[in-house]
Amino acid sequence: MKDSIKNTPEKTPLQEHLECLFEQMLPEDNAPEDVRSRVFDTIDTLSLVGDLTALFTVEFGQSEFELIDLLGKGKDSDKK
Amino acid sequence: MNMPLDEENIDDITDNDLIVLIVQEGRRELMHVIYDRYADKVYHKCISLSKDRVLSEDLMHDVMVKILANLSQFKGTSDFSFWVHSITYNYCMDYLRKKKKTHVTEILDYNTFDAIAEDEIEQENNILKELRLEQLARIFENLDSDEKGMLLMRYQEGLSIREIAEMLDISESAVKMRLKRSRDRLAELLKSEQ
The missing domain is CATH 1.10.1740.10 (RNA polymerase sigma factor, region 2, helix turn helix motif)
Incomplete structure (x- = not known):
């Protein structure tokens, strides 16, 4: 991220001073490990919900159209 | 594959x-x-x-x-x-x-900041040049979340004014104004502590 400001004008003494202080205020602890499992459980649930939604909307609708199409063809061949 | x-x-x-x-x-x-x-x-x-x-x-x-x-x-x-x-x-x-349940209300006119370079605005605040780490850690708690956010983006993340503007979907003048207000508040808290 810091690379992106290399082209900006020179820093003022105040900016340098504040940057130095704020960098020292960065938290040092790592992200708690149990959050990982919670995140990926939620992602799995969202993915499942997405799959089910697709099944009952796009794919279900598509297969219904195909079925109607097939029935229509069946009726046409009966008439012949 | x-x-x-x-x-x-x-x-x-x-x-x-x-x-x-x-x-x-x-x-x-x-x-x-x-x-x-x-x-x-x-x-x-x-x-x-x-x-x-x-x-x-x-x-x-x-x-x-x-x-x-x-x-x-x-x-x-x-x-x-x-x-x-x-x-x-x-x-x-x-x-x-x-x-x-707070809302950011902008009172000042953004346009006044259009022509002013960020470094010129920063120069105004001499009291912050004396700020020390332990003071900052203490008074930072008393800033509101918008003020904290602006200062962190600018001085901890090292983001430029343009990048902050893009991130918040506001004008660069508005970023300069919010930064100035956040620094002023920091200076005000520092003064009241001294």
């Missing part, structure tokens, strides 16, 4: 290439690599903004889910870390604003 990836070459793969593999080739297991690269950064940002470790875990969970579930929305036109940072900042700030 799936490209074999071992631990040695995973580090060499850029974020953008990882996202292509996840989104276009369905390599969902690579989401863990994205998680490992950004979890600590997101967590630190949540702590810096909320100053609450328990709340930060929940915020981090929501932000990481938002990022991983929306990888297909990342267009690759900007740096991925900027995209992550933007989602983190905006999500945390929305949460903190709703919690406090």
Whole structure:
């Protein structure tokens, strides 16, 4: 991220001073490990919900159209 | 065909290439690599903004889910870390604003800041040149979340005025004004402490 400001004008003494202080205020602890499992459980649930939604909307609708199409063809061949 | 990836070459793969593999080739297991690269950064940002470790875990969970579930929305036109940072900042700030039910009201005219360079505005605040780390740590708690956010983006993340403006979807003049107000408030708190 810091690379992106290399082209900006020179820093003022105040900016340098504040940057130095704020960098020292960065938290040092790592992200708690149990959050990982919670995140990926939620992602799995969202993915499942997405799959089910697709099944009952796009794919279900598509297969219904195909079925109607097939029935229509069946009726046409009966008439012949 | 799936490209074999071992631990040695995973580090060499850029974020953008990882996202292509996840989104276009369905390599969902690579989401863990994205998680490992950004979890600590997101967590630190949540702590810096909320100053609450328990709340930060929940915020981090929501932000990481938002990022991983929306990888297909990342267009690759900007740096991925900027995209992550933007989602983190905006999500945390929305949460903190709703919690406090505060709204940012801009009273000053943005246009007055158009012609002024940021460094000229910064020069005005001499008292902050004397600020020490322990003082900053103490008075930072008393700033509101918007003020904290502005100062962190500018001085901890090293973002430019343009980048902050893009992230918050506001004008550069508005960023300069909010930064000035945040520095003024910091100076005011420092003065009252002395």
